[in-house]
Amino acid sequence: MSFLVGSVSGALVAGGVYYGFSSMISSRAQQHSADLHRLSERLVNASSDIPAPLPASARIPQRPFVSMLQNSWNSQVEALFRRTRDLDQQVVDWAHKTLYGGEAGRSKPE
Secondary structure, eight states: OHHHHHHHHHHHHHHHHHHHHHHHHHHHHHHHHHHHHHHHHHHHTHHHHSOOOOOHHHHSOOOHHHHHHHHHHHHHHHHHHHHHHHHHHHHHHHHHHHHHOSSOSSOOOO
16 A cells, blocks of 8 residues: 555656646746747837937048048149159150160050
């Protein structure tokens, strides 16, 4: 008889532990599901909830003086490189005239 009572009481304890863990896991799973649903709705409706940052073009400060200086610098550097290219072409033409005589056979690349 004690074997039967021990087995039944063990089964009862095991069933109680199983039921406790099962109900805890089930309630936590339902809570996680509800939390995920709420978070996904927030993500879908984020444009109305969270204000978007300004676009990058609006965040760049407009500095007309610096822009004018940069444009002036760029045009001076461009003129320097053009003069260097023209001088190089003149040296090539002079060397061609000196070595081969007469006019240079090729035209300037533009």
